[in-house]
Amino acid sequence: MAAAxxxxxKLRSALTILGVVIGVATVMAVASIVQGIRSQIFNAxxxxxxxxxxxxxxxxxxxxxxxxxxxxxxxxxIVSPEDAVAVRRVPQVSYAALxxxxxxxxxxxxxxxxxxxxxxxxxxxxxxxxxTLLSGRLFTRGEQAAGDRVIVLESDVARHLFGRVDPIGxxxxxxxxxxxxxxxxxxxxxIFQPPGQAMAGAIPYPAARENLHYDETNALFIAxxxxxxxxxxxxRDAVTVALRRVRNLRPxxxxxxxxxxxxxILDVVGKFTTYFFVAMxxxxxxxxxxxxxxxxxxxxxxxxxxxxxxxxxxALGATRREVLWQFLVEAATLxxxxxxxxxxxxxxxxxxxxxxxxxxxxxxxxxxxxATVVSIGIGLIFGxxxxxxxxxxxxxxxxxxx
Amino acid sequence: MSDGIIRIRDLARRYVMGQETVQxxxxxxxxxxxxxxxxxxxxxxxxxxxMMNVLGCLDTPTSGEYWLNGHEVSRLSxxxxxxxxNKEIGFVFQxxxxxxxxxxxxxxxxxxxxxxxxxxxxxxxxxAALERVGLANRMDHRPxxxxxxxxxxxxxxRALVNQPSILLADEPxxxxxxxxxxxxxxxxxxxxxxxxxxxxxxxxxDIAAHAARVVVLRDGRVESDRSTERAAA
Ligand SMILES: Nc1ncnc2c1ncn2[C@@H]1O[C@H](COP(=O)(O)OP(=O)(O)OP(=O)(O)O)[C@@H](O)[C@H]1O
Ligand SMILES: [Mg+2]
Numbered sequence: 001m002a003a004a005x006x007x008x009x010k011l012r013s014a015l016t017i018l019g020v021v022i023g024v025a026t027v028m029a030v031a032s033i034v035q036g037i038r039s040q041i042f043n044a045x046x047x048x049x050x051x052x053x054x055x056x057x058x059x060x061x062x063x064x065x066x067x068x069x070x071x072x073x074x075x076x077x078i079v080s081p082e083d084a085v086a087v088r089r090v091p092q093v094s095y096a097a098l099x100x101x102x103x104x105x106x107x108x109x110x111x112x113x114x115x116x117x118x119x120x121x122x123x124x125x126x127x128x129x130x131x132t133l134l135s136g137r138l139f140t141r142g143e144q145a146a147g148d149r150v151i152v153l154e155s156d157v158a159r160h161l162f163g164r165v166d167p168i169g170x171x172x173x174x175x176x177x178x179x180x181x182x183x184x185x186x187x188x189x190x191i192f193q194p195p196g197q198a199m200a201g202a203i204p205y206p207a208a209r210e211n212l213h214y215d216e217t218n219a220l221f222i223a224x225x226x227x228x229x230x231x232x233x234x235x236r237d238a239v240t241v242a243l244r245r246v247r248n249l250r251p252x253x254x255x256x257x258x259x260x261x262x263x264x265i266l267d268v269v270g271k272f273t274t275y276f277f278v279a280m281x282x283x284x285x286x287x288x289x290x291x292x293x294x295x296x297x298x299x300x301x302x303x304x305x306x307x308x309x310x311x312x313x314x315a316l317g318a319t320r321r322e323v324l325w326q327f328l329v330e331a332a333t334l335x336x337x338x339x340x341x342x343x344x345x346x347x348x349x350x351x352x353x354x355x356x357x358x359x360x361x362x363x364x365x366x367x368x369x370x371a372t373v374v375s376i377g378i379g380l381i382f383g384x385x386x387x388x389x390x391x392x393x394x395x396x397x398x399x400x401x402x
Numbered sequence: 403m404s405d406g407i408i409r410i411r412d413l414a415r416r417y418v419m420g421q422e423t424v425q426x427x428x429x430x431x432x433x434x435x436x437x438x439x440x441x442x443x444x445x446x447x448x449x450x451x452x453m454m455n456v457l458g459c460l461d462t463p464t465s466g467e468y469w470l471n472g473h474e475v476s477r478l479s480x481x482x483x484x485x486x487x488n489k490e491i492g493f494v495f496q497x498x499x500x501x502x503x504x505x506x507x508x509x510x511x512x513x514x515x516x517x518x519x520x521x522x523x524x525x526x527x528x529x530a531a532l533e534r535v536g537l538a539n540r541m542d543h544r545p546x547x548x549x550x551x552x553x554x555x556x557x558x559x560r561a562l563v564n565q566p567s568i569l570l571a572d573e574p575x576x577x578x579x580x581x582x583x584x585x586x587x588x589x590x591x592x593x594x595x596x597x598x599x600x601x602x603x604x605x606x607x608d609i610a611a612h613a614a615r616v617v618v619l620r621d622g623r624v625e626s627d628r629s630t631e632r633a634a635a
Binding site for chain 1: 455458460461480481484485487488489493495499501512513516517560564
């Protein structure tokens, strides 16, 4: 019965539920994207292995401006090769080395990349970040020690710069400095990268230090890998003790470095995506509100149009509550239809966005359930005023209505 | 006394419209027994519809008593009245009041929906009611696919489907031509013959002549109340 009376006012109904459609679609798209981002990060960590963590100067969820470092950052020393050596001596640690994350633009015969990240690392870097060597080789200890300007390119970047040309042996320019390509590797699948932060490759740390500029606060870190079988918290504690000793920190004084474990990264990503999600929900609730008011308006019109029907139903024995429910169900049917449409559109939009940024994920079921519940709820809430008006009608007057 | 289905005493209904007060009923006393067939007549504005609304528990009197089937119903709450309407009253309106987008069967089912009956039983009962008024072959038709007389018979089936104590009809033939009106009157006569109590408002003496008793209202009072020759016959 509810559906029948809605069908007759198709166009009017369609326009009214637009707000609901937009609101729900937004929530769905965002939920899908957020879920995508989270699962990509999670995958990336799976690939790198939970045994890996980092020592940094200061843990901050956003990059620090090197020219205006806050006091609590300035009092801390920059992470140093000596720190790395001290960490490497910890028995629970199988690998520790000073790395840098350098922003570069690569260039080959006029072809240029956007700003990307190059890891300044050592010969074992693939063991830490994962991936497969497709051709050529990694740099050797000899090249490292000599400060040779060699680079192992990420395969997508290699394809972009070289096309069909075999890059091995060619020279690319990183921020103008010449680097010889010695290998091409493919980074592990499913690594999520924010746009503009894509990985371009790896170079030996000494070559980066001699040739490229980077800000030491944001770029420098010690990559640490706990020995297999050692719980990360135990390794972390041991590393903390070792670093405090090498930096001569007295008991009771705070650490002058931060450890960043995968859990913390997940945490930051989680918080960040949650804020994003909450902001989008706030925005979409405006659309939902507009939709709700539209539903209220159309239901008001419907109640007036059907005054005689309401009178008749009451004459035949409908109680107030039954009339109230009839119109609430109609309003909820309307918004549910909008909600389902919104879910479909939102999923499509989410898939489109994920396709553009090259990742995929299952859409969380809860978001579809939530969207359905919310759209029904909006119908019930905004249908209440018109439904109540119908329920309170006097049957005699309603039947006499023209 | 026990078969007095309707008993009203000193029934008054006043409408207050700003400064003015309209006395639609000014103390009506009346008793209608089981299986009576009563026509209510009277000039326009004499209070016929007002009385039908009170009898049908759609409206409550300003003062006076109304006993329906031995229960005082003039002071009941809205929802209690809705239940009484559903169980005890069958309405037939001048303008049919069918749901335009619902089939004849669905229209007839409506009171049973509010009675809380299961779908299957509802269907069966509604179909039986339509058969009773001779519309067994029109169940799936919508009102706009039916003639005026057929529509009114659907409305009668709807009024009967809950086996009400009384069938109330306010000018049931008011929108019908004389041939169709006669058809409807035959249906009423049949129902009355089967034991149905019928109260009907009409302007037309030849329609009223079908009833066994005619009550004439004037200015909200009973002017006359007598049996027709038919009842004598
Ligand atoms: N809701 C109302 N508000 C004010 N006055 C009303 C209302 N309903 C009826 N009346 C008045 O009460 C009186 C009786 O009305 P009622 O409808 O009962 O007359 P009726 O006998 O059915 O007339 P008709 O033959 O024209 O249908 C009339 O004077 C009418 O104007
Ligand atoms: Mg009238």
